[in-house]
Amino acid sequence: MASELTVERVLTVVELVPRGRVVSYGDIAGIVGIGPRQVGSFMSRYAGGLPWWRVTNAAGDFPEELRERARPHWADEGILFKRNGFGCRIADYRADLASLRTAYEQRIADTLARMGTPVPHTSNPAARALAAAGISTLEELSEWRRADVAELHGVGPSSLTVWDAALDEADLTWKA
Secondary structure, three states: OOOHHHHHHHHHHHHHOOOOOEEEHHHHHHHHOOOHHHHHHHHHHHOOOOOHHHEEOOOOEOOHHHHHHHHHHHHHHOOOOOOOOOEOOHHHHEOOHHHHHHHHHHHHHHHHHHHOOEOOOOOHHHHHHHHHOOOOEHHHHOOOOHHHHHOOOOOOHHHHHHHHHHHHHOOOOOOO
């Protein structure tokens, strides 16, 4: 299950990829804290108005159905296709990931201020479990069933008790 904020995180990174540069699904996943397949899924559903052609697989390639659609965009931005025609040499065109992460963190802080209340920190294992599930706000947490969160590796009863109280204070509840 993906929250609106998780989708927004992915799309924010896509927006920030500089002209003439590319990143892989895995690069975005590493910045956002989700899996590369989730990134691909969100891209296929929500990235229509964004520079989708700047996101490739780890080898810098596109699936066959996207290659010809990407070609004019890449030509306009100065990105050259490899001889095999599948994509670009990602090592030559990859965006500076540290700069991209910094820009993302600045932009997402503004988004979080608009879209959500941070989940209270309880323990490092619980924080890692939530991050791995793409949960960083109480609003995202409220889109989950308590029992499903309890099953995440690293989440214990004391964390759940703290989150119960935080959800209640924010006038939110666990998904039924």
